[in-house]
Amino acid sequence: MDSLLAAIAAKAPALRERGAEIERLGRLPEDILEWIYEHRLFKLLVPEEFGGRPTPLPEMLRIFEELSAVDGSLGWLVHIGAAGGYFAPSFAKETARELFTPREAVIAGSGYPAGRARRVPGGYRVSGRWRYASGAQYATLFTANAILEEDGQEVVRAFAFTPDQVQIIEDWGAYGLKGTASNSMVVNDAFVPESRAFTVGNVRWAVTEPVAAALYRLPFEILAVTTIASVSIGLARRFFELARELPRWETLGTRQRQADAVAEYRGLFYLLAERAWSHVQAGAEFPATEKEVIIQGVRRLVSASVAAVQDVFAYMGMRVLWETEPINRVYRDLQTASQHIFLRPPETGA
Structure with a gap:
């Protein structure tokens, strides 16, 4: 954690100089994204075996705080992207490995159940429109909750979509956090295999790394x-x-x-x-x-x-x-x- 805070402190003056640029662009410039990938800032809740750097909660919060004090949009996007790692053990282990191991792997999405899903052979068909998908600009995976009718009852399930299944509507118009690209995402009758349907907080395999295991608890x-x-x-x-x-x-x-x-x-x-x-x-x-x-x-x-x-x-x-x-x-x-x-x-x- 100390090395990350030192890296943030060293980069802070240059990043602060870019604040107006981030706001004007409405997104993070590519070189800042590259700096995030280099330091694995999106992987603070991902197990080491998937290339992550799991970080105890208090230390993680200090990282997000420091980044936010540098630039609000930067801090917001890193905390959102990193928090997606919490979903890793909710997938089967090999699916999680595939989704979270790539260097640039990061999730955008929404927790509000604004979609509808129905069972089909091998998985689900999902449609919906969800607001505030921060980081949609560079997400490698999109997650969202939807209402699924099952056994005569409606339940909330989470689904993971690939970028080609998602249409981004550029409608983020808040007067703050302008650089977060917190746009809406639309999915139209997308097929989601059973392997990419999950329940948030449901740990499906034994996580043996002590810090990662504690994070998932x-x-x-x-x-x-x-x-x-x-x-x-x-x-x-x-x-x-x-x-x-x-x-x-x-x-x-x-x-x-x-x-x-x-x-x-x-x-x-x-x-x-x-x-x-x-x-x-x-x-x-x-x-x-x-x-x-x-x-x-x-x-x-x-x-x-x-x-x-x-x-x-x-x-x-x-x-x-x-x-x-x-x-x-x-x-x-x-x-x-x-x-x-x-x-x-x-x-x-x-």
């Missing part, structure tokens, strides 16, 4: 909420780094304390991550009550971090409104990343 909701939150944690931290460099910072008075609050929230976030990791390392079943405590805790910390940034942004003057200013892009990226449904804060009542 994480409840999917824990993995999702912590990795998604790490992007917002990195962006909130970067906002205050940039705010301190502006003349208006000296006029904020007690509002400067919001930077300390965000640093405290970051520390608490990693305590929750360590807490989750300790459970899966022990190999015991993850307690349902503990899972809920961690999920709600992470959501509250992200919500509080966003509120702190909004409070300060309102008093930073006209300069931060210019889209060409790095602090403006960070603010927009944070607002967009924190809207993810997994980060929806708990209801507080009327």
Whole structure:
């Protein structure tokens, strides 16, 4: 992990210089993608035997945080691409080897069941349209949930599609994370063999590598909420780094304390991550009550971090409104990343 963080730190100045370019292009330039492949950043949840570099959850989150502090779109895309490795043991082992071993293997897709599937000999026929397939630009595999009618009941199954089965609709129009190519994907009556249908979180073969095995014991909701939150944690931290460099910072008075609050929230976030990791390392079943405590805790910390940034942004003057200013892009990226449904804060009542 230290070598990865060192590589990110060394590359950070050059990558930050490319932020406006990434936003203008609406995707990652090819040389940055090559840098990601070189360091296997999309393979942080892939077993070593498939060419991965499985990384303990707390360390993985720091990698995503650092990348997000460099550029929001970059951090978002790496966390999304890496998280797809969680699906590896949900396929038969030889299928997983085929799908995840290539150097450039990476998944894009959606967890929302916006498709329909029906059984046919040898597999399924699947159709649907799913939004927000971040990283569709370079994905080697697309995954999505669909409703399958089975034994008179509707169940949710996940399906993996090859790029030639997917049509990308370039409709990503958010005002932040513009470089993520989070476009819609359309599948029209595609045949998916049984080998590429799976259930998220269902481990189908014994994973013997200790770190990879522990990663796959994480409840999917824990993995999702912590990795998604790490992007917002990195962006909130970067906002205050940039705010301190502006003349208006000296006029904020007690509002400067919001930077300390965000640093405290970051520390608490990693305590929750360590807490989750300790459970899966022990190999015991993850307690349902503990899972809920961690999920709600992470959501509250992200919500509080966003509120702190909004409070300060309102008093930073006209300069931060210019889209060409790095602090403006960070603010927009944070607002967009924190809207993810997994980060929806708990209801507080009327």
